[in-house]
Amino acid sequence: MSSRLYVGALLALALTTPLQAEDRHITVASTTSTEQSGLFGHIIPQFREATGINVRVVAVGTGQAFAIARAGDADILFVHDTAGEEEFVAEGYGKERRKVMYNDFVIIGPSGDPAGIAGAESAVDAMTRIAEAEAVFVSRGDDSGTHRAELRLWDDAGIAPDRGWYRELGSGMGPTLNTAAGMDAYVVADRASWLSFDNRQDLTLLFEGDDVLFNPYASVRINPERHPHVKHDLAAKWHDWLVSEEGQGAIAEFTIDGEQVFFPSAD
Numbered sequence: 042m043s044s045r046l047y048v049g050a051l052l053a054l055a056l057t058t059p060l061q062a063e064d065r066h067i068t069v070a071s072t073t074s075t076e077q078s079g080l081f082g083h084i085i086p087q088f089r090e091a092t093g094i095n096v097r098v099v100a101v102g103t104g105q106a107f108a109i110a111r112a113g114d115a116d117i118l119f120v121h122d123t124a125g126e127e128e129f130v131a132e133g134y135g136k137e138r139r140k141v142m143y144n145d146f147v148i149i150g151p152s153g154d155p156a157g158i159a160g161a162e163s164a165v166d167a168m169t170r171i172a173e174a175e176a177v178f179v180s181r182g183d184d185s186g187t188h189r190a191e192l193r194l195w196d197d198a199g200i201a202p203d204r205g206w207y208r209e210l211g212s213g214m215g216p217t218l219n220t221a222a223g224m225d226a227y228v229v230a231d232r233a234s235w236l237s238f239d240n241r242q243d244l245t246l247l248f249e250g251d252d253v254l255f256n257p258y259a260s261v262r263i264n265p266e267r268h269p270h271v272k273h274d275l276a277a278k279w280h281d282w283l284v285s286e287e288g289q290g291a292i293a294e295f296t297i298d299g300e301q302v303f304f305p306s307a308d
Contacts, residue, residue, distance in 0.1 A: 067116040070114075144191055148230075151225040197253070199227050
């Protein structure tokens with residue numbers, strides 16, 4: 042090869058290699074709990090090491106994540122609202138939904154527990170007690186998976202929350218917990234966000250363990266017929282890795298202060 046051709050080949054390689062490397066990434070539209078808890082910071086490097094694919098996360102409320110995916114602005118979904126996920130697939134936006142992991146929701150409140158929910162017989166009973174006591178309750182109010190779960194609890198209790206004691210914030214889990222701490226208010230949170238929350242002040246976990254507080258997460262592939270431009274092949278590798286032995290092991294290994302936060306549940 043002549044020196045001129047050799048130099049040209051080197052220039053072409055220098056120009057194309059970074060771009061090709063940059064292109065080996067996917068965008069995941071996901072709920073805030075997977076990002077803010079530190080889970081993604083734990084598992085993404087392991088996925089990248091195994092596949093060479095980078096993962097960029099858009100961490101928003103589940104409702105916003107669905108909207109992003111419907112617009113074709115993400116390569117895959119990772120959220121926690123089973124009814125919404127099934128609807129997403131039924132509408133033709135999703136191609137395949139797979140169970141990945143689970144944890145649970147908990148009800149947090151001031152240590153004095155003015156509504157007495159620590160003695161409640163069920164999550165619905167706890168919400169009923171809060172309403173009857175007209176104790177201050179803060180809601181994410183952002184159409185997230187946690188907000189949707191909270192609304193189901195009010196609906197099951199037959200309660201339309203009164204705005205005098207019920208405060209909708211339209212914010213993420215972290216800011217909502219901060220507001221609850223500042224107001225000595227009750228709040229429904231996912232366990233991962235609660236465990237990673239530092240500004241607890243007088244807040245404490247008051248109710249847990251009811252089956253209705255079960256919180257499953259799933260990965261949903263985007264339908265290539267709906268959005269052909271999405272990186273379906275790369276996204277499929279992430280989708281498959283999450284439910285593989287390696288991926289499930291990485292999820293199980295993640296802890297906060299020694300406590301396991303998410304539990305594998307691949308089919």
